[in-house]
Amino acid sequence: MTTTTTPLAETTLLRFATAGSVDDGKSTLVGRLLHDSKSVLTDQLEAVEHASRNRGQDTPDLALLTDGLRAEREQGITIDVAYRYFATARRRFILADTPGHVQYTRNMVTGASTAELAVVLVDARNGVVEQTRRHAAVAALLRVPHVVLAVNKMDLVDYQEPVFAAIAKEFTAYAASLGVPEITAIPISALAGDNVVDPSAHMDWYGGPTVLEHLETVPVSHDLTACPARFPVQYVIRPQTAEHPDYRGYAGQIASGVLRVGEPVTVLPSGRVSTIAGIDALGVSVDTAWAPQSVTVRLSDDVDVSRGDLIAPSGDLPASTQDVEATVCHVADQPLSVGQRVLLKHTTRTVKAIVKDIPSRLTLDDLSQHPAPGQLVANDIGRVVVRTAEPLALDAYADSRRTGSFLLIDPADGTTLSAGMAGASFAEAVRGGSTPEAAEDDAEWDF
Amino acid sequence: MTSVATVPEGTVNPYALSHLDSLESEAVHIFREVAGEFERPVILFSGGKDSIVMLHLALKAFAPAPIPFTLLHVDTGHNFPEVLDYRDRAVAAHGLRLHIASVQDYIDAGTLRERPDGTRNPLQTVPLTEAIQQHRFDAVFGGGRRDEEKARAKERVFSLRDEFSQWDPRRQRPELWQLYNGRHAPGEHVRVFPISNWTELDVWQYIQRERIELPEIYFAHHREVFDRGGMWLTAGDWGGPKDTEPTETRLVRYRTVGDMSCTGAVDSDATTLDAVIAEIAASRLTERGATRADDKMSEAAMEDRKREGYF
Numbered sequence: 132m133t134t135t136t137t138p139l140a141e142t143t144l145l146r147f148a149t150a151g152s153v154d155d156g157k158s159t160l161v162g163r164l165l166h167d168s169k170s171v172l173t174d175q176l177e178a179v180e181h182a183s184r185n186r187g188q189d190t191p192d193l194a195l196l197t198d199g200l201r202a203e204r205e206q207g208i209t210i211d212v213a214y215r216y217f218a219t220a221r222r223r224f225i226l227a228d229t230p231g232h233v234q235y236t237r238n239m240v241t242g243a244s245t246a247e248l249a250v251v252l253v254d255a256r257n258g259v260v261e262q263t264r265r266h267a268a269v270a271a272l273l274r275v276p277h278v279v280l281a282v283n284k285m286d287l288v289d290y291q292e293p294v295f296a297a298i299a300k301e302f303t304a305y306a307a308s309l310g311v312p313e314i315t316a317i318p319i320s321a322l323a324g325d326n327v328v329d330p331s332a333h334m335d336w337y338g339g340p341t342v343l344e345h346l347e348t349v350p351v352s353h354d355l356t357a358c359p360a361r362f363p364v365q366y367v368i369r370p371q372t373a374e375h376p377d378y379r380g381y382a383g384q385i386a387s388g389v390l391r392v393g394e395p396v397t398v399l400p401s402g403r404v405s406t407i408a409g410i411d412a413l414g415v416s417v418d419t420a421w422a423p424q425s426v427t428v429r430l431s432d433d434v435d436v437s438r439g440d441l442i443a444p445s446g447d448l449p450a451s452t453q454d455v456e457a458t459v460c461h462v463a464d465q466p467l468s469v470g471q472r473v474l475l476k477h478t479t480r481t482v483k484a485i486v487k488d489i490p491s492r493l494t495l496d497d498l499s500q501h502p503a504p505g506q507l508v509a510n511d512i513g514r515v516v517v518r519t520a521e522p523l524a525l526d527a528y529a530d531s532r533r534t535g536s537f538l539l540i541d542p543a544d545g546t547t548l549s550a551g552m553a554g555a556s557f558a559e560a561v562r563g564g565s566t567p568e569a570a571e572d573d574a575e576w577d578f
Numbered sequence: 579m580t581s582v583a584t585v586p587e588g589t590v591n592p593y594a595l596s597h598l599d600s601l602e603s604e605a606v607h608i609f610r611e612v613a614g615e616f617e618r619p620v621i622l623f624s625g626g627k628d629s630i631v632m633l634h635l636a637l638k639a640f641a642p643a644p645i646p647f648t649l650l651h652v653d654t655g656h657n658f659p660e661v662l663d664y665r666d667r668a669v670a671a672h673g674l675r676l677h678i679a680s681v682q683d684y685i686d687a688g689t690l691r692e693r694p695d696g697t698r699n700p701l702q703t704v705p706l707t708e709a710i711q712q713h714r715f716d717a718v719f720g721g722g723r724r725d726e727e728k729a730r731a732k733e734r735v736f737s738l739r740d741e742f743s744q745w746d747p748r749r750q751r752p753e754l755w756q757l758y759n760g761r762h763a764p765g766e767h768v769r770v771f772p773i774s775n776w777t778e779l780d781v782w783q784y785i786q787r788e789r790i791e792l793p794e795i796y797f798a799h800h801r802e803v804f805d806r807g808g809m810w811l812t813a814g815d816w817g818g819p820k821d822t823e824p825t826e827t828r829l830v831r832y833r834t835v836g837d838m839s840c841t842g843a844v845d846s847d848a849t850t851l852d853a854v855i856a857e858i859a860a861s862r863l864t865e866r867g868a869t870r871a872d873d874k875m876s877e878a879a880m881e882d883r884k885r886e887g888y889f
Contacts, residue, residue, distance in 0.1 A: 142596060142597050143594055143595065143596065143597055143600075144595075144597040144600040144601070172861070172862050172863055172864045173862040173863055174863050174864055175864060196728075211732055211747065211748075211750065212732075212752075213724075213728075213731045213732050214724045214731055214774070214775065215731065216724070216725045216775070216777045218777070218779070222597070223597040223777075223780070225775055237752055238752075240752070240754065241752040241753060241754055244754040244755045245755060245756070350591065351594075355593075356593040365607070365610040365611060365613075365614050366610045366613050366614045366640075368640060368641075368642075368643045369643065370642050370643035370644070371643075372642075372643075372644075374642070375642045375643075378642060378643075382610050382639070382640075383607075383610070384603060384604075384606070384607040384610075384756070389593070411641075413602070413606065413638040413639070413641070414638055414641045421593045422593075423595070423600070423603055423604075424595065424599070424603050425602075425603040425604075425606035425607050425610070425639070438614045462752045462754075474761075476757055476759065478757075479611070479614065532755065533755065533756070536754070536755045536757065537757070538754060538757050538759060540759060540761060544761075544763070545738075545759065545761025545762055545763070546751070547751045547752055547754070547759045550752070550754045550755075
């Protein structure tokens with residue numbers, strides 16, 4: 132690690148997720164990234180070498196670096212999302228290492244929900260397969276801003292450019308049709324170390340970045356500050372001390388956009404208007420603050436504001452609604468059914484709700500829609516209509532991942548049932564636009 | 579064919595946050611979520627660097643109001659005097675309330691038995707979980723970081739514990755976006771880890787940036803130590819050294835602070851924050867690999883302790 136040679140202000144944080152099925156070499160890629168960026172320390176490597184030897188393996192199994200649970204090591208599979216940390220001189224990375232196993236959808240949704248970039252792995256020998264399309268679809272559904280296609284095992288196809296070019300073309304066309312805004316294809320061999328951290332000596336024809344170079348340079352957070360300002364109130368700070376007898380501040384993390392002192396704002400759902408009198412950025416008074424800063428906002432009028440309210444610029448308010456139409460990924464083992472009573476957690480607000488309808492269930496393999504499934508079970512993705520007991524200031528997920536997302540929670544035992552994304556889904560955008568190339572010869576396609 | 583996204587040379591995004599600002603903002607958000615949703619939260623505070631950073635973050639999160647939480651220290655009876663002194667000064671300086679759960683009290687009462695190896699770290703689980711039940715704490719903040727250990731890498735930011743404080747890694751709630759689900763039944767509680775996403779280096783860089791005072795044992799000093807199992811342990815009333823373990827005075831510092839019987843010092847001449855940070859950045863050993871005996875007991879030592887209710 133060379134972080135100390137770079138001034139702090141120049142290092143930023145990138146959160147990314149990996150997706151790949153069991154044999155695509157995802158663990159090897161993660162291991163290679165950690166190993167070649169010198170993020171694996173001696174004692175960790177020794178532990179892996181020791182464990183590998185005990186299993187009768189000749190070479191250290193880098194997957195053991197990421198399989199943290201007893202059951203994972205026993206079974207040799209990754210059960211749950213794990214978070215990894217590594218750094219270069221330019222950037223810090225938080226990697227959501229998502230298993231490609233049976234429970235793939237909910238795990239990838241979990242990892243992708245906070246990711247600004249997703250790495251989708253493909254085996255160069257197999258090309259774009261059903262699983263690749265599923266991963267691209269989840270990245271599109273979750274609106275991960277950047278997708279990297281890592282065409283792995285190039286060493287097994289003699290590092291041939293046409294093999295890579297054909298896979299990259301097919302994937303790019305498919306993912307672009309789903310609305311993935313940024314796609315970068317990189318030919319790699321995770322096993323041999325080609326184009327992961329160091330440029331490959333075997334692929335002169337490739338002029339693009341290595342995986343790590345791309346991770347270091349891809350822009351982050353710009354999408355949050357370009358959106359209208361949204362400030363969900365988390366907590367009201369009222370010291371009521373001799374020093375601060377009248378201080379009343381609304382604490383929260385700016386979900387999107389930029390807040391400025393003097394700006395006219397509206398508090399939702401009440402609709403009361405005021406002006407931003409001051410912004411305290413963790414003890415420092417500032418004129419401007421932006422997402423995702425945690426700040427405290429003071430208003431010039433003594434209006435009634437509490438946890439769960441949303442402060443937004445008066446000229447650019449989200450719609451308030453009690454009828455939420457959304458795409459959900461069902462993440463619990465117990466099903467979600469029409470008529471079910473649930474809790475809906477949106478930003479800092481939790482309200483009672485009822486599932487009025489489940490119009491369709493999406494099959495990620497081929498993006499076909501199955502009408503009126505009645506219920507959703509674990510890993511299903513479907514359209515739902517939910518009626519809430521109180522109005523929500525809800526943006527479309529397409530406009531804001533933070534104010535367009537919500538959880539459905541079982542009121543009986545607190546289980547997180549579903550991950551919700553408000554508004555039209557990418558599938559509807561596809562329906563309205565051009566037909567994806569990859570689906571032209573697909574009999575299941577029913578848009 | 580493919581579009582490559584790069585930042586044009588020379589352009590600066592005025593809204594870019596440094597990685598420390600991003601981590602700080604996230605941690606503050608987590609503190610405020612708990613304040614908004616729970617009745618009786620408590621911060622585990624040991625006087626170690628991670629809990630000191632937690633306290634600092636909580637102070638910032640609610641300023642200019644006081645922290646709306648009490649503190650809890652599980653005292654093994656084998657703590658470093660410098661750390662206990664720091665703990666008491668911090669509590670007094672910020673007008674906080676501190677609960678102490680004492681391992682020694684349990685041993686004296688005969689409800690816990692001293693282990694043959696003299697290590698009290700695993701004994702903390704019982705006083706901790708009983709204090710949580712007794713005070714009916716419903717959210718318990720811990721300074722655990724996912725980079726510390728492979729089982730901790732699997733830990734959620736909000737981690738539901740049952741009425742026996744047990745962690746079941748296979749029954750964890752998926753954690754989506756920044757929407758933390760803190761719902762729990764009476765008797766259950768939620769462990770909350772605001773600095774989950776920080777690394778050891780992040781903690782040190784933040785301490786430097788924020789000019790946070792630390793107990794002096796984190797900096798190089800001369801100390802009487804002896805070698806046990808490849809670690810430099812401090813001689814003291816807790817039971818070391820044995821007759822066969824000669825002591826010597828060495829220039830050392832601590833990377834992590836826990837029970838004196840299982841926390842080792844490292845040879846170091848780093849007397850300043852800059853020197854400590856340079857040393858950590860160059861180190862080829864993890865924080866726990868270098869200095870914690872309790873994690874070396876087995877491949878799943880941390881997971882097993884966490885299942886029982888440990889942090």
